[in-house]
Amino acid sequence: MELTTEKDSAYTNLHQLPLHDILDNINQEDQTVPKAVRKSLGQIEALATVITAQLRLGGRLFYIGAGTSGRLGILDASECPPTFGVPHELVIGIIAGGDTAIRKAVENAEDDSEQAWKDLLAHQINDHDVVVGIAASGITPYVLGGLKAANTAGIMTGCIVCNAHSPIAEEAKFPVAVVVGPEFLTGSTRMKAGTAQKLVLNMLTTSVMISLGKVEGNKMVDMQLTNNKLYHRGIDMIMKETGTDEKTATDLLNKYGRVRLAIEAIRSAKP
Numbered sequence: 001m002e003l004t005t006e007k008d009s010a011y012t013n014l015h016q017l018p019l020h021d022i023l024d025n026i027n028q029e030d031q032t033v034p035k036a037v038r039k040s041l042g043q044i045e046a047l048a049t050v051i052t053a054q055l056r057l058g059g060r061l062f063y064i065g066a067g068t069s070g071r072l073g074i075l076d077a078s079e080c081p082p083t084f085g086v087p088h089e090l091v092i093g094i095i096a097g098g099d100t101a102i103r104k105a106v107e108n109a110e111d112d113s114e115q116a117w118k119d120l121l122a123h124q125i126n127d128h129d130v131v132v133g134i135a136a137s138g139i140t141p142y143v144l145g146g147l148k149a150a151n152t153a154g155i156m157t158g159c160i161v162c163n164a165h166s167p168i169a170e171e172a173k174f175p176v177a178v179v180v181g182p183e184f185l186t187g188s189t190r191m192k193a194g195t196a197q198k199l200v201l202n203m204l205t206t207s208v209m210i211s212l213g214k215v216e217g218n219k220m221v222d223m224q225l226t227n228n229k230l231y232h233r234g235i236d237m238i239m240k241e242t243g244t245d246e247k248t249a250t251d252l253l254n255k256y257g258r259v260r261l262a263i264e265a266i267r268s269a270k271p
Contacts, residue, residue, distance in 0.1 A: 003163050005136050005189050007182040014185065026191070029184045033195045036180045040200075047158040047174040048204050051130050052211045054156055055090070059128030061208075062120060063093045064146045066110030068190040069134040069160075069197060070095030071102060076201040082230075084205075084214040085222030085258070091205065094119045096142040109142065116146025125155065132204075133159040136193035138166020138177070147171045160200050162193040176200055217241070221260040225253075234259045242266040 011017075011025055037044075051061055063073030074093030081088050096115065097106025109115070120131065131150040133143035138161035147157045148171055159172035162180050169175035178200060180192040209215060214222050219241065225231045237259050238249035244266055252262035 113145030117149035
């Protein structure tokens with residue numbers, strides 16, 4: 001199949017361009033990404049809906065990917081516990097080549113079509129879970145093999161790819177294809193494709209967690225208070241949501257350790 005992500009850049013002689021032109025052209029290309037994502041909103045909604053349903057059944061969300069795609073999945077998964085107060089085991093990112101590949105490329109790891117399923121089995125994956133394959137090309141063997149095995153086992157599957165009609169999109173039950181076109185630097189899918197994948201991941205977990213009640217109003221009431229910035233944000237949230245004074249908000253946050261619990265305590269105390 002023809003991969004648009006591998007097509008030649010529309011820009012030539014990059015090494016001869018002034019720095020300003022390089023930056024301006026990259027920025028111009030980047031501005032096309034949100035528009036491409038918007039065209040896939042229906043697919044994103046369908047995938048978010050099934051993820052929400054499976055998590056309500058007690059399932060988990062798994063991301064599988066290689067290279068940049070794998071790292072983006074791990075990034076999104078790692079940010080869910082501090083942002084939404086969920087267990088680390090609820091959203092799990094798995095990368096071809098294991099944790100070593102997070103920082104350093106592992107040779108040929110993405111070409112093993114059987115390893116993803118082995119990696120998923122290590123987490124005792126079951127039919128309440130969801131597996132989302134992330135692959136800009138849509139052909140990565142590690143991801144494709146993992147989705148095929150998951151489908152055979154009756155597990156819900158989705159994907160985030162950046163080429164139309166790819167094998168991975170055809171295999172996934174709930175595909176998301178964001179076609180961003182050729183990269184500014186030919187084949188460098190860490191650029192527009194990576195940006196598109198990050199935008200979709202943001203949309204998926206944020207919408208799912210809102211649907212699961214992890215947000216109140218527009219506030220992260222279940223966030224973990226892991227540093228001073230978040231601690232003071234929590235105090236401010238309590239004050240704004242309940243109209244209480246700073247000392248009361250601080251005392252209750254120290255007592256309960258969670259913004260949600262502090263707010264509930266104040267509300268329950270009111271006549």
